[in-house]
Structures are given as structure tokens and as C-alpha cells.
Amino acid sequence: MINKKNILLAAVIFPAVMAFGQQYGGMWIPTELNEKEMKAMGMKISAKQIFDPAKPSIKDAVVQFDGGCTAEIISPKGLLLTNHHCGYDNIQSHSTVENDLLANGFWAKNMGEELPNPGVTVDFVLDIKDVTGQILGNTKNLDAKQAEQVIKNNIDVVSKSFKTEPHQKVIIRPMYYGNKYYAYIIETFKDIRMVGAPPSSIGKFGSDTDNWVFPRHTGDFMMFRIYADKNNKPAEYSKDNVPYKPKHFLPVSIKDKKEGDFTFVFGFPGRTTEYLPSIAVEKIRTEIDPAMIDVRDVALKTLDEKMRADQATKIKYASKYASVANYWKKWKGEVEGLTKSDAVGKKQHYEQSLIAKNPEVKTTLDEFNRLYTEQSPYALSRAYYSEVIRNAETLSLANNFYNFANAAESGKMDAKTLENFKNRLTEIYKNYDPELDAKVTAKVLALYANRVQPQFLPSGFEQYKDVNRNLQTIEELSKNSVITGRGTLNGATMYSGIDKVFEDQNSLVQNLKNDPLMKLFTSMRESYLTKTDGKYAEYQKQIDVLQKKYMAQQMETDKNRTFYPDANSTLRVTYGEVKGSNPKDALYYGYQTHLSGVMEKYVPGDYEFDVPKKLIDLYNKKDYGIYKNSTGDVPVNFTATNHTTGGNSGSPALDANGNLIGLNFDRQWEGTMSDINFDPRFSRNIMVDTKYILFIVDKYADAKWLLNEMKIVK
Template sequence: MKRTLITLFLAVTVSFNLLADEGMWLPSLIHKLNIKDMQADGLQLTAEDIYSINKSSLKDAIVALDHGSCTGELISNEGLLLTNHHCGFGEIQAHSSVEHDYLKDGFWALKKEDELPNPSKSVSFLVRIEDVTSKVLEGVNEKMTESERQKAISKVGNDLITAAIKDTHYEAKVKNMFDGNKYLLFVYETFRDVRLVGAPPESIGKFGGDTDNWMWPRHTGDFSMFRIYCAPDGTPADYSKENVPLKPRHFLPISLKGVEKDDYAMVMGYPGSTDRFKTSWGVENTMEVTNSIRVKVRTEKLRILKDYMNTSQKAKIQYASKYARSSNYWKNSIGQNKGLKKLHVVEDKQEIENAFAKWVAASSERKAEYGNALSLIANSYKNNSAQIAQSYFIEGLIRGPEVLGYAYGFTRLEDALAKDDKEKIKKNVARIQKSIDDYFKDYDAATDAKLLASLGYIVKENVDAKYLPEELDVKSKKDLEKRVNKYFKKSMFGNKAKLEAFLENPSQKQLEKDPLYTLSRDVISQYRELAKQQKESVDERTKGRRLFVKGLLEMNPDKKYYPNANSTMRVTYGTVKGYDPADGVHYEYFTTLKGYIEKYDPKNPEFQTPQRLIDLYNAKDFGQYADKDGTVHTCFISDNDITGGNSGSPVINGKGELIGAAFDGNWEAMSGDIAFEHKLQRCICVDIRFVLWVVDKYAGATNLINEMTLVK
């Protein structure tokens, strides 16, 4: 074999030879793939202690928040739930007002009657996982188009879901694994009465703000607490005063022993999305299109939001959650592009592709099955003007101003009015009236008009004119500002009183004449047209990726593979350790409360430190939560594999005890969703002892401490 071919195969082996710290493993398969390695690293549990459908196991203490946006864990026998502060930020903000600013001051329920309901929040427990690949793929073949294939898969999947939840209150999903080469059925039990119990002030829960986001060293007390309620018989129920705290099948005991370097650490949760099988063409597209457009548009969006938030306390409360959601992946995209370039990920992917191509070429059978895989993927990224336009539409018009999405939500009412269906008209009006107060509570029309004009002009300047709605056909930004201001003046969608008056006597004619409603229809219509224009390319890419991943699995039969994250429960394992981010620089594996004092800057809103925390620190009032070194450890890092969705995930020691809650990744490894970087990638976690210190010593919520099982 030629030396170049050996080198290429070694590149593939290195890239896919998974170490203990890489991998988002399915809990139902760790008994086959991982348990021996996990136990060798320090795990003292069995595979069934982690995942079991017959007895209580760790999986029964882990929940998906809002069907996968974050993760939480049960920490008491009374349904007490721990997650991140940023995972509860929307609820904290929604309950806040100028009179009761829980963002600024924090919130603590010292008795259960004080806990705050959140009608739209839910938690889902995993009941079981079933491999249904053979059933799903039984009726498909390579002669099918991608649309035909997906239609057949969806039909079988829906039938499997129906059968799985028959005569139960469960929910189920069939999820695609390994780019369509494997399918699993996930069954869940979802609870809908979830009440806010406790949250530290932003000066603890969001300490460091955007500056420290995705960074290490970190000192953020990123946690909040909720409680799950159920009907008296233990089943899920909507909020009711008659509901009772849930008695979970399992909850996590909490270790007060702390962590040391090289300690075993396991994370269980619901990672949202990774793309470790992405090709070099896909990586280039992510950098040049997705991330670049997101950064460009959101930089302007965040500027406009911040300008308004700086005008008053009310304005800050209104837009705090919206700003946080937008800024999080704005900064992530900046860091990811830097990481992908610095770590030469495109070149690494190209080596894998070259090795794959040589492997395919060595066999006529492989050429017949996989010969077109890479060319299909490469071709799918060519002539991407429609995709670029669609990305600008998403960031600038759909996720930019709120008014277009809100107005478009009236299409169902328009349809009912057109048909003069009085029953549907009544239902739609009632639906809108139910949510109108919440919408306008956190909405400023003048700010939204600025967003529409400014972001709309960015779209106009960067998108081929043939894709633009006629409303954006202007000569200058000033012209668009005038047009948008005129629209808002005439429209009812930026004015609560006008909208309420319309709902009293809704008219199809009035709705169709509304300029912002018309614009929303035009934007969504054009967005859908852009999606249609990309269908052929998307189908090519889907087929090419399916064949490429299938080929890689066949090419390396002795490798242990894990599927990309897709908001299903995963287990990752590794160790507590620091890292060296640059030449001559070493980061320790933990931080302490001293960092709050050192970073404190009274002139910087991101680095405010509560006076009570300063007083407790100076008095060294650490209680039972101090480390053996005499300090309170605030955060620590491990080499666990995580991504978005893992926020709030429990970090568990070898005995199955809670030692922290994961809340972030580190800046140097922002490329990790696409390519895991063993030397640099770290999981940032809030130390559970710091959490308890804040709850007990800072907040005085000893009622919550008394619920927990503490292990000394």
C-alpha cells in the first residue's frame, strides 16, 4: 500500500477512534458498547443502574425541559428539579416586573404555596427506547426518490408511534440516527405543571454576561429550581391547586465531597444537535453562509435591543430573555468559525473523504453502492444563492422583528373569516385573546420597527433582488425606515388597543388590508419558495450523506460509533481536568468564590456582585459547602462531550451522586459540534456545593436543602 494511502487511513482511524471523553452515547446501548470502559475509568454502577425499563435507574431522574431545549434533574423525593439559570430565564423574566424584579433580586419560594406556575413549561421523562430500524426501512429501496423514501418512513413511523402509546398518556417519537441508516422509537411521559421554586439574581446566575459566555475560567452560578406537580393519582395534569408534588421513580443524591483532578464524571441529558459526520463542503458552508450571516444580522439586532434595554428597568425586563437567546449563538457562531479555521477542520474532513474515496474505488461492489456519495454532497452545495437568501430571511425577517411572525399567526383566523365559519372564528379569536397580554407585556413597537427597517435593509442589500418581497424594494435605508414607520402607523399589530378592537368584530377585509399582515404573508410565501428551489439540492445532500455515513460504518467495522445529537437522551463520560489553551498558558480545573470579588466592577452591569455575597465571603461563612482547601468552589471543568440542550444536565460521579450541573462549552473548542477536539474541548459545570451554598447561606432557603439527600 502506498504511503499516502496509509496516511489517509490513519487520519480516518484517528478521527473516529473514540476516546472515553468523546461520544454522546445512547443509554440503551452502553451495556454493549461502553460499560467496561466506564467502569475502568471509575464508574461504580452497572449499565442497568443507568438505564433500565424494569427498575428505577438514573434515566428516571433526568428530564427534557420543553421537549429538549434544556435538561433538568430531580434532586428530591418531592419533585424538586435543578436546571440552569438560563434554562429558566424565560420564566424568571415572565414573572418579573418593576415592582418584583426577580431578574435583579432573585426569587425563592420558602413554602410550596409561593411557587409560581408556568403554563407553557413541560418536562418529559424517558420511558423506554426501542430499535425499530428493520420495521422502518422494510419498505424502502434505493430506487425511490428521497420524497418517496421519506413518505414511506413517515407512514411506518406514525404507525409505530400510534401502537406504542395506545391506551396510555405517553408520547412517542421515531428518531433518525446515523443520517437515515438507523431508527429508534423513544417513549416519554410529559408533565405540564412545572412551578418556579428558586433562582439567584442575575448577578450570580448570569455573572459575567456576554463577556464570559463560552469562556473559562468561569464563576457563574448558572442554576435555577422548579418543582414538578401531578394529579393526586400521579399522572400528568394541567396546573391546578389540587395537584401534588411528583414522587419520582428516582432522584439524585448530592455529594458534598467535591471533585478532584482526574475524578470520573458522567453527564446525562438531551444534547440538541451535532454534525460530526459533516463533510468539508458542509463545514465551508457553515462558516461562509450560516455562521457569517447569523453574526452579521444579529450584531445589528443586539445593538438595537441593547439601546432600548438601556432606557429603563422596564425595558431591560421586557427584552432580557430575547436578548439572551439571540446573543448566545451569535457569540457561538463567532467562536465556531474561529475554531474551525484554527483547528484546520476542513482539511481534516478532506483527508477522511479522500480515504473514503480510495476505499470505495478498491471494490466494484462499493463503487456501485457508494460511488456517488461524495459527488452528490459536493454538488448539493453549488449554486447556493437560494440558500443564502433563505438564511438572510431567517435571521433578518423571521427571527429578527417579532411583528411578522406574530401577524402571520392570524392566517388561521383569515381562513375562518373567508369561509364565514363562525365556530372557527370564535375559537381563533379566543386563542389570540388568551395570549395578547403576554405578547404586548414584553413588546415595544418602536423597537420592533427599528429592527424591521434595519434588518430588512441588510436583507435587501445582500439578497438577489429576484428573491425579495416588493415591500423591500427601496433605494436607501432611510426609504425603508419611512415605509416601515408608515406600516406600523397604519397597522394594528404594533398596537394592543387597535388589535383588541379588531378582535371584537374581526373582518377579513380589514385584516387583508393591514400592511404588516400583508408583509408577513409575502415574506413567508417567498421563504417557502426559496425552500422549494433548494429541494433538489437538499435531496441530493440527504442521499449522499446517508450513503457516506453507511459507508464509513462499513469501512471501520471495529469502531464504536455514536449517532449525532438530536435532542434524545445521551450519556457522556470522562474526567475532571484542566487544559492548556495556548503556549505557556494553563487553566486549572476549578474556580472559587474569590473570582466574584476579583471580577467585581460596579461600573459594568455584567460583573456586579451582590453585597450579601461579598459579606458572606469576607466572613468566610461557607458552612458545610467549603472544599477541603477552605474555599467555596464555584465551577469546574471536565472533558465530557456536550452541546446545546445539555444545559442543566447533571454531572454525576462514579457512585451516581450529583456533583454539578453542566452549563457551557469553552471558547477554544467552539468547533466541537462538528469536530471533537480532545486536547481542548471542555464541559463547564457549576459546582453543586456552590449551588447549595447560594440556596442555603445566601438565600436562606433551607426548606429546599432539607428536601435533599446530602452525602458527606
């Protein structure tokens, strides 16, 4: 926890830092950086060195990786660094039973051994332009519906006004809930080859148990390379392509870190909602998050019972369990963090300060209170429905088959679409246990029947309130259902002959219409659409219009606050300091973990905490080379107060001089509420230390040829 004496001292020396940056966090548009504050916190370079469309700058080394993560260039030959979890699918696609790269890792010995990845792209942001005037200029005095159409037309016109090359595009994004608009000029490269990845026992060390938590000991990194044509331009994959020569690449620092060091993170954060009214945050904290946690609680406990009792189920469901647990854990942390940081109280205090300066804000907030209160039962019904369908695989499969039946009957199920659908089903059934999921479905249905108000449920749904009765009912229905793979059609099942099942589409559609599980799903779906979805959307549309107004009021009224837009997967800079945390009474997390901590967690043969023999040998011999720090150990992960979220995975963490010091990959559980309410006491991002990355590349993988490409700052 921050010492009160230090707070007072900091407020005297750097009042702007405490009042704005670290009080509210910040995901800044790179063309509008809070440079003064960044320098006050220790930054040595200029904002122009971070983003300059006319000259090489750090932004030329930062890319959006495959549409969802971030990556950075770390050599003059287009070597790309991102998270192991961001490239996990690519490692998986190159793996075979004989050569399991997920288990064994992969390291090309030269460029000729680098592996192509069809479909993978990286996007560079060449420039960012404020186009607010052109987008909103002729929308004054229009109602929301009219303005929406005019804005849509303006976006189309403005997008086409930029001169671009074939491999470039223009994307226009709203900021501040549509009060401003920015155009992003983007260049896309399509020949991306896999260079190296540690085994999952390093890249995913700690897996589900350590997810979202600190202390962490995960080597969550891997490497790719960007290839271009002979003119250094983007091109489709070709053996004739050559390594891309970037305008800028990041020097990699292996200097020791100390608490309080300035750091900034550059990347593509996905989504935050920092400017909601207090009523919205209270609904998330007390209603929406708890509802979603409830459903996943039931699903996870049911899966866990079987996984603990049966090793085959544990293997089959490991990835699925991790996927369900991921946001379950995040939401639990979010609720605790919002409560502990008094997010609602802080918002209410801020709202009163706005009202004191601008009485019109009260009218807006009163309207918010009315809309959120009236929307509340529909929002709760929506949260339960979406989570029940998502977590009961039987119902999720029914949803898939419902869409198939509609497409087949309307003549939209062509051969290619059908083949894709069957391939998707084959992947699902490969790791699906219908008997186990019958139990999950039975239990979440009971929760749904008991927690959702009767007026939102299908007629007669009270029959599902009894868990024990459900267990018998759903098991019986599951036994005879084609969609669970237990029932037969044309003498075949989804497991033993999926092609035969789909041989006669009309017969399959008719079977689905008569399937009791399909009837159950359809009744739930139709009830949800008629009783919940429309009303929820109606309220949400009004809330969205009001949120735009409230955002404008905040920016007009609070002249002392420096605002940044919520994250929306566009390029942003966030900054903070290397720092440990004190999330609970008598509990303190240091800012740095080490290789010795990996060995403390080591459990031989465990799917989460096994350690490769070679890494154990390096540890035992203390063969650390230049990668140990002042403690004599190799640093693995560290935390800082940078404001990050999903999409920042793989983002570079940089020091005051713009050198790479870490690779962002997660947040600390106690601060996951930072998507809604950043609090510097609890909000921490977690990064892989560059010392550990280079240690693994050098000592473990023996891939020194890659180090020779880099500029290493010692």
C-alpha cells in the same frame, strides 16, 4: 492544550479512549453505552446502573423538562433540579411589580408554599427499544419517496403495538440519518411546582457578556417538585396530589474535584451534525455562518448605540439584545473553532481513508460536492432572508400580520385565535421601539440588497442598497404604518387601542394591503418563495437521501470507529474528564472558578454583574460552612470534556460513582463547533458546582429543609 507526552502515554495505556471517545466526542444511546471505554477513563459503576428498564437505575432520576431542557431528581420526595434559565418563564409568570421573584428570588418555606405551573411537564424515559427491523424491513429496493411512505406507515403500526397506560406514549425516532430506528416509551407528569430560585443576580450573573464564555461565575440553577396522585401516578394538578416517590434519586456530592476526574452527563441534547461531508462543513464555515453573523452584527450594533445612549432603551431591549446576541456569539465561536481545529482538513483526510477502503465512497462524495455547490447560492440567499426577517422587527411584525390577513380572509380567524394573536402583539409592542427598529430595518435591508445576488431579489430592490437613503425611506414609511404602531386605524393605534384596531377585520385587512411596509415585506417573501425556497428544498431533499447512504457507508467501511447517532432531543449519555483548556497561545483557563471571582466581577447596580448584599456579606465573613474546597473558597463553575449541546441545559453531571457533582448549563465559546466537529482540545461544557448550589440553598436562602431531603455525599 493537551501535552504531547501525555497524548503518547494515554495512547499506550488507553488507545481506545484517544482513538474513539475523546477524539470524536460522543452522545451515546443509554442502552448502547461504550462501557469499556468509560471504565478505562475511570467510571466505577456499570452501564446497567445507568440504564436498566427492569430495575431502578440512574435514568429514573433524569427527565426532560418542559420539552426543551433536562432536569434531575435529587430527593426521595421528587425534588427536581434544573437551570435557572430553563425555569425563567415560570419565575416570570409568578412575579408581580410588588413581588418581583426574578429580582428577589423565591424559596418556599415548606411544601404548602410551592407554586403550581400550569402546562409544565416532565417526561421520564421508561424503556428504549431498537425497532429498526420493523420499520425498515419491507423498504428494500424502494425509491426514496416510496420508502418514506412505507416507513411512515410502519412507524404508526409499531407505535400502536406497544401497550401503554393513559399517561404514557411511544415515540419512534430515526437515528444515523434513518439507517436505524428506536422506540422510546415515555411517561409524563403534569403537576410540577416551583420550590426555589435564586435572584437573577445569581442565576443569570454575567448575563450576555459572559454567555458562552469561561471563566464563568453563574449560579444557573433552580428547583421544582414533581407531584403525583395517591398511587404515585401522573395526574393533573390537584391540592390532593402528593410529592412523587421516584424509583431513583441522585445523591449530591460535595467532594472536591480535581483535574482528570471522570465525569458523565445524562440528558436530552437537541441537535448535532457530526457526520457531514467536508464540503458541507466548508459551506457552513465560509458562507452560511458568516452570512447570519453579518446580519446580526448590523442589528446588534444599531441596538447597542441606542442602548448606550438611553437607559430606558437599555432596559426595554436587554432581553431582546441578549436573544439576538446568543447565536451570533455561538456562530462566531463555531467559525473560529472550525477554522482553528482544521475541521475541513480533518474531514477530507477521513474521507480519503474511507475511499481507500471502499471506492464507492468517492462516488458519494463527488455527488455531495456537486449538490452542495449547486445549492450554495440558494442556501446563502435563504440564510440572509431568514436572518433579515428575524432581526428587523418591522418585517417580523409584517410577517405576523401577513399570516393574520390570510387567516382572516379565508375565515380561519376565530375569536380564540384572534385573542391569542392580539395578546402576542401586545407582548411584542410592550418592548418595541418603532423609531429604533426603523434604523435596524434600513440597515439590514441595505446589507440584504448588497450581499444577495440580484436574481434572488424582488424587481427594483437595488433602491435599498444605499443605507442613508433607506434610513429616510423606512422612517417615513414607519411613521404612517399601523403595523409599527405609529399609524392609526379607527382613531386608534396598536399601543393606544389594539381592540379598536381589530374591531373591523375587513377594514384592517384592507389597510394592511395598502401599507407600504407590508408591500415591501410581501415582495421580499414572494421573491424568496419563488426564487429560493423551492430550489433550496429540492437540493436539500437529494442531500438528505445521500447523507443516509453516506452514513451507512461510514459505518460499514470504518470498522475501527465506534459510532454514536447525532443528537435529536432523545436521552443520551456523554462522558469525559474535568479539565481546563488552552484555547489560544499563552491563554489558559483553569477548570474551576470560585466565589472570589464573582466579587472580582461585581459592579454595583449593573444589570449583569450586580451581587446581592447577603452574598457579599457571606463572602466578607467567609461564612462558607462545609462548601469551601481545599483553596478555602467556594467553587462556583467548572469545565470538562463532555460533549454537550442545546437541550443539555439542566443535565446532571455525575462522578465515577453516579453522584451528582454539577449542573450543566453552557459551553465554552472556543468549542461551540462541537455540534459539527468535536475537538477535545477546545470543546468544554460548563457546569454549576454542587458545592455552590448547596451553599446558596443553605447559607444564602436559609432553606435547610430542602437539604434535609437530600442524600449529601461529603
